[in-house]
Amino acid sequence: MGGNASAADSFGREGSGWRPDHRRQIGIWLLVICAAVFGITVLGGVTRLTGSGLSMVDWQPLLGVVPPLSEAQWLRLFEMYRQSPEYIHINTGMSLGDFKTIFWFEYGHRMVGRMIGLLFLLPFLYFLIRRRIPLQLIPKLLAMFVLGGLQGVMGWYMVMSGLAEDPFVSPYRLTAHFSLAMVIYVFVLWVALDLLSPRAQEVSPALTRYWWLTFGAIVLVVATMVSGAFVAGLKAGYAYNTFPTMAGHWIPDGYWYLDPAWRNLFENLASVQFNHRVLALLTTAAVIALWIAGALRHTERFNNVTRTTLHLAPLAILLQATLGVATLLLFVPTPLAAAHQGGAVVVLTVLVVVLHQMRLPARGPAAAPLSAKELAARLAS
Numbered sequence: 153m154g155g156n157a158s159a160a161d162s163f164g165r166e167g168s169g170w171r172p173d174h175r176r177q178i179g180i181w182l183l184v185i186c187a188a189v190f191g192i193t194v195l196g197g198v199t200r201l202t203g204s205g206l207s208m209v210d211w212q213p214l215l216g217v218v219p220p221l222s223e224a225q226w227l228r229l230f231e232m233y234r235q236s237p238e239y240i241h242i243n244t245g246m247s248l249g250d251f252k253t254i255f256w257f258e259y260g261h262r263m264v265g266r267m268i269g270l271l272f273l274l275p276f277l278y279f280l281i282r283r284r285i286p287l288q289l290i291p292k293l294l295a296m297f298v299l300g301g302l303q304g305v306m307g308w309y310m311v312m313s314g315l316a317e318d319p320f321v322s323p324y325r326l327t328a329h330f331s332l333a334m335v336i337y338v339f340v341l342w343v344a345l346d347l348l349s350p351r352a353q354e355v356s357p358a359l360t361r362y363w364w365l366t367f368g369a370i371v372l373v374v375a376t377m378v379s380g381a382f383v384a385g386l387k388a389g390y391a392y393n394t395f396p397t398m399a400g401h402w403i404p405d406g407y408w409y410l411d412p413a414w415r416n417l418f419e420n421l422a423s424v425q426f427n428h429r430v431l432a433l434l435t436t437a438a439v440i441a442l443w444i445a446g447a448l449r450h451t452e453r454f455n456n457v458t459r460t461t462l463h464l465a466p467l468a469i470l471l472q473a474t475l476g477v478a479t480l481l482l483f484v485p486t487p488l489a490a491a492h493q494g495g496a497v498v499v500l501t502v503l504v505v506v507l508h509q510m511r512l513p514a515r516g517p518a519a520a521p522l523s524a525k526e527l528a529a530r531l532a533s
Contacts, residue, residue: 171284174279174284174285175347175348176347176348177279177284178279178284178285178289178347179344179345179346179347179348180344180348181275181279182340182341182343182344182347183341183344183348184271185268185271185272185296185340186337186340186341186344188264188267188268188271189268189333189336189337189340190337190494190497191264192261192264192265192268192333193330193333193334193337193493193494193497194490194493194494195260195261195264196261196329196330196333197384197489197490197493197494198257198486198490199257199258199260199261200321200326200384201484201486201489201490202253202254202257202486203242203243203254204253204254204255204256204257204258204261205258205261205311205314205321206236206238206258206311206314206315206319206321207233207251207254207255207257207258208229208255208258208259208262208311209232209233209235209236209315210232211308211311213266213304216262217263217266219259226248226252227248229251229255230248230251233251236315236319237314237315237316237317237318237319238314238315238319240319241319242319262307265303265304265307268300269297269300269301269304272296272297272300273297276293276297289343292339292343293343295339296336296339296340296343299332299335299336299339300336302332303329303332303333303336306325306328306329306332307329309325309329310322310325310326310328310329313325321385322385323381323382323384323385323386323418323419324385324418326381326384326385327378327381327382327385330377330378330381330384331377331378331381334374334377334497334500337497337500338500338504341501341504341505342504342508345504345505345508346508349457349508349509358450358453359450359453359510362445362446362450362510363507363510363511365442365445366442366503366506366507366510367507368438369435369438369439369442369503370500370503370504370507372431372434372435372438373435373439373496373499373500373503374500375431375435376428376431376432376434376435376496377496377500379424379427379428379431380428380493380496382418382424382428383424383425383428384493386419386421386424387421388421388422388424388425388428389425389479389480389484389489390483390484391421391422391425392404392422392425392480393480393481393483394480394481395429395477395480395481396429398422398425398426398429403426404422404423404425404426405422406420406422406423407420407422407423407426408420408423409422409423432473432476433473435469436469436470436472436473439465439466439468439469439499439503440466440469440470442462442465443462443463443465443466446462447462447463454509454510455509457505457509458506458509458510461502461505461506461509462506464502465499465502465503465506468495468498468499468502469499471495472492472495472496472498472499475488475491475492475495476492479492
């Protein structure tokens, strides 16, 4: 993670058509991809919360782009859905009008996924043909594209689990789908920040421990997000709608109900929700402690970007915690629950930016810090 000055030099030397402003163009393009991934993450949450995820019972990556255009096509799709376990066991008697509502949510989710693929592929080919991508960046961009394709496959693999006899999506597959989305998001964000902020400050020995504390806070955020995905997959938010206790107990009855014991961590509704609560509280405390430590002991060592972003961390985590409690107490209303899912990505983003701005000591000389003014000038140039 160190050695940005030499990396910047190698970017400048790669390719006869490479210019410094190409770095900014590619970086902004990747940030747009991040915004799109954030959007589809929230839309995926809305699709799940509205019970729309199993409305399309087949997967046609190419032909599926065209929606039903006639009443006959709608009736054919509705008849396919009526053969599904979800209709038989949950939505028996659903009208065609209601089916159209849930269909459009799932169709929109899939179409946004396809559009993100095009939003990545077409600019990538343009930059590649114009020789604006340095050689060492090409493998990273190809990896992003492959991961995006795998995410589409993972999405269908997840849906398939709810088209069997049990009309519920596997929480394991749902968590894998969400987790892969976050891997893609952080990967793209990190590369974009590398391009837009190549002179991120080097960490002094006094800040090395703080770098690792920030990394530890990110690990807690990720663990909480993964546990939240299991809460969503089990629909655990619809139970124990009290806080801070769970049905009057600090530790819910039946925490170790399932056998073998490890299953309780992933399949026991009470245990999964309890674990998510504990992780959320630990994460909130860790992020606030990180902010206090940075503000009191290290603020003079930070560049402006690090300082400004760090001050956003407690605001983001407190808002996220508030959204989580409100979602639980109000019995998981869709707007609040979707905002809670998006809020987790915001918290992750803030901490990743802070981490990116602090690099472990490089072997070469430290680069000058990039101030907020310099970063703004780079984006505007």
